[in-house]
Amino acid sequence: MKALVYHGPNKKSWEEVPDPQIQQPTDVIVKIETTTICGTDLHILKGDVPAVTEGRILGHEGVGTITEVGSAVSTLAVGDRVILSCVSACGRCSYCKQGLFSHCLGDEGASGIGWIFGHLIDGTQAEFVRVPYAETSVYKMPDGVTAQEGTLLSDILPTGHEIGVQYGAVKAGDVVAVVGVGPVGLAAVVTAQLYGPSRVIAIDVDANRLEQAKTFGATDGVLSTDADWKDQVLALTDGLGVDVAIEAVGIPQTFDMTLEMVRPGGHVANVGVHGKGVNLPLDTLWISNITLTMGLVNTNTTAILLKLVAQKKLKVDKFVSHTFDLHDIEEAYDTFSRAAETKALKVMLNA
Ligand code: NAD
Numbered sequence: 030m031k032a033l034v035y036h037g038p039n040k041k042s043w044e045e046v047p048d049p050q051i052q053q054p055t056d057v058i059v060k061i062e063t064t065t066i067c068g069t070d071l072h073i074l075k076g077d078v079p080a081v082t083e084g085r086i087l088g089h090e091g092v093g094t095i096t097e098v099g100s101a102v103s104t105l106a107v108g109d110r111v112i113l114s115c116v117s118a119c120g121r122c123s124y125c126k127q128g129l130f131s132h133c134l135g136d137e138g139a140s141g142i143g144w145i146f147g148h149l150i151d152g153t154q155a156e157f158v159r160v161p162y163a164e165t166s167v168y169k170m171p172d173g174v175t176a177q178e179g180t181l182l183s184d185i186l187p188t189g190h191e192i193g194v195q196y197g198a199v200k201a202g203d204v205v206a207v208v209g210v211g212p213v214g215l216a217a218v219v220t221a222q223l224y225g226p227s228r229v230i231a232i233d234v235d236a237n238r239l240e241q242a243k244t245f246g247a248t249d250g251v252l253s254t255d256a257d258w259k260d261q262v263l264a265l266t267d268g269l270g271v272d273v274a275i276e277a278v279g280i281p282q283t284f285d286m287t288l289e290m291v292r293p294g295g296h297v298a299n300v301g302v303h304g305k306g307v308n309l310p311l312d313t314l315w316i317s318n319i320t321l322t323m324g325l326v327n328t329n330t331t332a333i334l335l336k337l338v339a340q341k342k343l344k345v346d347k348f349v350s351h352t353f354d355l356h357d358i359e360e361a362y363d364t365f366s367r368a369a370e371t372k373a374l375k376v377m378l379n380a
């Protein structure tokens with residue numbers, strides 16, 4: 030089969046590799062129908078994620094059809110169309126039992142990290158993929174959900190919802206600010222609306238992204254490069270600050286912004302993956318009763334989001350900015366990595 034193989038920093042190629050085989054009785058093999066590229070794949074290609082070794086097939090999102098099942102698999106069958114989750118969960122370890130699938134202790138990768146596709150084992154940017162712990166990790170595709178919509182449920186929708194909106198404890202009437210409205214920030218913008226906020230303020234350096242955010246339901250857009258960005262945000266509240274500030278970039282500057290705009294008693298939910306530490310000025314913050322959260326997506330709300338997508342209560346088709354043939358994945362990487370010019374959000378690869 031063909032797959033997108035990582036060959037060390039800044040090196041990748043779409044090349045011939047052996048077909049994946051069932052290795053454990055709980056595995057299935059899936060023929061990929063649709064996959065996509067994540068900002069995290071670009072981090073990997075920069076060499077920022079050293080756990081990814083040369084020869085690894087990238088990708089942790091996708092929808093496909095089961096072509097083979099392991100001997101212990103009884104609730105899935107050849108021919109089932111499934112959504113692959115970015116987090117693989119054994120369903121049996123102590124973390125899985127408490128719903129913290131992001132820290133699954135299963136043997137695959139043996140790392141205590143549930144994100145293993147395209148990280149510790151071969152991923153989904155391929156014609157076929159081996160799926161471990163299949164019964165407790167995949168979701169059968171309901172009628173009325175497209176493969177592209179299903180692919181958005183692999184990672185970005187649960188990430189924005191769980192680590193942004195739920196950890197941020199968004200509730201009716203809240204003013205919510207989302208710093209960084211790339212695909213993950215936009216997933217927070219969309220899913221925040223399930224809880225009835227009074228305003229959702231999108232903040233970004235890219236004016237085009239702010240315009241896109243309004244089509245996803247953001248009520249306001251503020252350019253973070255404006256010298257008075259903070260005054261603009263405070264003017265959209267009662268003057269005291271936002272109830273919930275969601276960070277979806279992953280740099281110290283944007284984390285600082287969330288602390289500057291959150292009101293006393295408010296929530297800061299960090300979603301961004303940070304490459305270096307940030308400053309936490311506890312000497313001034315301690316008195317503000319702020320809740321600060323962070324985490325790796327658990328995908329514990331994927332089934333709920335899938336139901337809402339199937340019912341068209343969550344409209345997500347706008348996330349797809351470009352579609353390519355799976356064989357043109359290198360061109361898709363190029364388009365995705367130049368998002369400011371190409372206006373790319375999610376680039377979908379269809380087999
Ligand atoms: P992205 O790069 O596509 O989007 C980031 C956005 O931030 C862009 O729109 C960019 O213009 C904006 N931005 C950059 N600098 C800014 C600044 N100074 N002020 C305001 N906006 C700024 O990334 P994405 O795919 O949407 O992912 C967002 C973050 O979420 C990344 O750090 C990613 O690694 C992380 N992530 C976390 C998890 C998790 O489980 N916690 C899962 C997936 C992704």
Ligand code: ZN
Nearest residue numbers: 119122125133
């Ligand atoms: Zn587990």
